Amino acid sequence: MMPIIEFDNVSFSYGENTLLDGLDAEIHAHDCIALVGRNGIGKTTLLRLAAGILTPDSGKVRLNNAPLPSLKHREIARSIAFVPQNVEIPFSFTVEQFVEQGRTPFIKMFGGLSATDREAIERAMELTDTCSLRSRIFTELSGGERQRVKIALGLAQQPQLLLLDEPMQHLDIGRQFEMIDLMGSLRKQGITLFASMHDLALIEGVFPTVWLLSQNEAMRQGSPQEMLQPKVLEDAFNCPPRHRPRLVEHTRNRMEFAI
Amino acid sequence: MVSEVTRAQTSVAHRKATDRRQHLLLACLIALLLLAMMVAAGMGAVPVPLGLLAKSAVGLSQLSDDQRTILVAIRLPRILAAALVGSGLSVSGLLFQGLFRNPLADPYVIGSSGGALLGASLGVFLLPAVSIAGFGTTALLAFIGAVGSIVLVYWLASVNGRTPVVALLLAGFAVSTMLSYSSYFLEVLDHDFGQGMHVLSSWLHGTIAQPTWPQLAIVSGMLVLGLIGSAPLARRLNTLALGEEYATHLGISVQQTRIGVIVIGSILTAAAVALGGLISFTGLIIPHILRMILGPDHVRLLPATALAGALFLVIADTAARTIIAPAELPVGVLTAFIGGPFFLYLLRKARREVQL
Numbered sequence: 001m002m003p004i005i006e007f008d009n010v011s012f013s014y015g016e017n018t019l020l021d022g023l024d025a026e027i028h029a030h031d032c033i034a035l036v037g038r039n040g041i042g043k044t045t046l047l048r049l050a051a052g053i054l055t056p057d058s059g060k061v062r063l064n065n066a067p068l069p070s071l072k073h074r075e076i077a078r079s080i081a082f083v084p085q086n087v088e089i090p091f092s093f094t095v096e097q098f099v100e101q102g103r104t105p106f107i108k109m110f111g112g113l114s115a116t117d118r119e120a121i122e123r124a125m126e127l128t129d130t131c132s133l134r135s136r137i138f139t140e141l142s143g144g145e146r147q148r149v150k151i152a153l154g155l156a157q158q159p160q161l162l163l164l165d166e167p168m169q170h171l172d173i174g175r176q177f178e179m180i181d182l183m184g185s186l187r188k189q190g191i192t193l194f195a196s197m198h199d200l201a202l203i204e205g206v207f208p209t210v211w212l213l214s215q216n217e218a219m220r221q222g223s224p225q226e227m228l229q230p231k232v233l234e235d236a237f238n239c240p241p242r243h244r245p246r247l248v249e250h251t252r253n254r255m256e257f258a259i
Numbered sequence: 260m261v262s263e264v265t266r267a268q269t270s271v272a273h274r275k276a277t278d279r280r281q282h283l284l285l286a287c288l289i290a291l292l293l294l295a296m297m298v299a300a301g302m303g304a305v306p307v308p309l310g311l312l313a314k315s316a317v318g319l320s321q322l323s324d325d326q327r328t329i330l331v332a333i334r335l336p337r338i339l340a341a342a343l344v345g346s347g348l349s350v351s352g353l354l355f356q357g358l359f360r361n362p363l364a365d366p367y368v369i370g371s372s373g374g375a376l377l378g379a380s381l382g383v384f385l386l387p388a389v390s391i392a393g394f395g396t397t398a399l400l401a402f403i404g405a406v407g408s409i410v411l412v413y414w415l416a417s418v419n420g421r422t423p424v425v426a427l428l429l430a431g432f433a434v435s436t437m438l439s440y441s442s443y444f445l446e447v448l449d450h451d452f453g454q455g456m457h458v459l460s461s462w463l464h465g466t467i468a469q470p471t472w473p474q475l476a477i478v479s480g481m482l483v484l485g486l487i488g489s490a491p492l493a494r495r496l497n498t499l500a501l502g503e504e505y506a507t508h509l510g511i512s513v514q515q516t517r518i519g520v521i522v523i524g525s526i527l528t529a530a531a532v533a534l535g536g537l538i539s540f541t542g543l544i545i546p547h548i549l550r551m552i553l554g555p556d557h558v559r560l561l562p563a564t565a566l567a568g569a570l571f572l573v574i575a576d577t578a579a580r581t582i583i584a585p586a587e588l589p590v591g592v593l594t595a596f597i598g599g600p601f602f603l604y605l606l607r608k609a610r611r612e613v614q615l
Contacts, residue, residue, distance in 0.1 A: 031302070032261040033281065039285075051508055052508075053504060053507065053508055073507055073508060073509070073510045073511075073512065074510030075510075076510075077508060077509050077510045082505075082508050084504070084505060087502065087505065088502055089360075089500045089501060089502075090361060090362060090500060091362065091500050091550070091551075092499065092554070092555055093497075093554070093555055093556075097554070097556055101497065101498050101501060101509060102509070104498050104506075104509040104510055104511060106508055107494070108492050109490055110490070112558075113305065134273070152475035157509075165572065218557075255413045
């Protein structure tokens, strides 16, 4: 099966700082991948490369077999939605107006929103359970609500692949579980997910696949059981001695309790 | 399933209500603008009663020759000029606010009026002979001046694609002051041109000059061009509010939008400055008030801003020329009195809401 996104020998660096070196990986339809690694290792960079916001220094990123630079942003945005960590808007747009922006790649220069666009917007708000927030002002929402509305904007693009940059950040434990439920239901809808995750305790039970970025080493892929082992994490996160991260068993109990 | 249908219906109903409110507002603004223009036409040293004016408009009654001359040669051009200036300043204010992602931007505050003024002054002082219809070069040079000053201010004030309030205001203030006073410099260089000096002084105070009909035609053309050009920009500015990187991801060409806003905004500023000089804060107040009524959607705001700006300045200019009759107050003085406190209020509010 043809991958949605293919990273082919991708390297990227900011000045002297090499983040990715010869990365090979593929994202297929119905995948649900958590991207982990220590701060500054290049998680957001990898997401941006997948969205065509950044271009690799060498190597190719392909979307449905077409190299990203050969596609217009409009075309990419119809297949890939990138939900950034922070969105700051200076004006008081309502939630509905905010989600409408997800239709931008489909609107003609002088056109307005069509019935198809409206349907996509409604569907996105239903999936994220944000219909009741419709007339609220985006900037006045709580962190959890804001996160769901941002995902609604991404879903309004009707993408093949949804990229989430730290979707759990700044959420309290209750809102984190809401977000886990939301991701579960998105998966059931057949939406392909690729999310950078800071909190490792939230991965198991939601994401069947983990991509682990570590310094001076090729990226590793595997199940949460394989990737979230204390030894693996200790190396990847460069933990100080005597602080062995023991996540898996601990988390499994916690998650079973939660779900 | 039922709830989904209900939700969709609520959404449609809600949108229709917003559409209705917008249409009602536009209709009110058109009616008020026409009324204000009629009342303004009647006011002055030779009063023309509103009833007589209305009757003569539909052919039921005749105006005296004096009244006709005063209306056609003096008052109507002045009133139309005020409407064009108000419209131009307000719409360019709206566009700049969208581009800078900053509700405090305004052609006067960010220095594009100052640039237009310097350009226009160059036209009046140095190139009076090459002007077309006494006006063409002035408007063109005003446009060039406006573009130059915005590009400069934008370059000075932007940090990673954002323009913080303080940086924008400081850069705008510095550039605007330098440019306005450069115009004084021209005056000193060229004191033989009595006419030019008079024009410059009225521009600096923000007086709407008595325009000729060909001048009005040129400025109307610029305004229409500007309004047509703004239409495709409005939706892009909504998306640009999400930030440059996000807007790019969604398929908006930020560079094209930026150039579009600078060119169109400068055409509108130049049109306004060529007729009225430095009129402060209009481009700030009008979009802000409409945003409170219609919300921040630029597509909805655009037509309403054009009409409300015209209405505001027709009223302000009529007040300026009648309050202390027979003397006249420059309308720029009046808008500064109204707009200054309003601007400070917004600045305080912005300080509380957004960290500077």
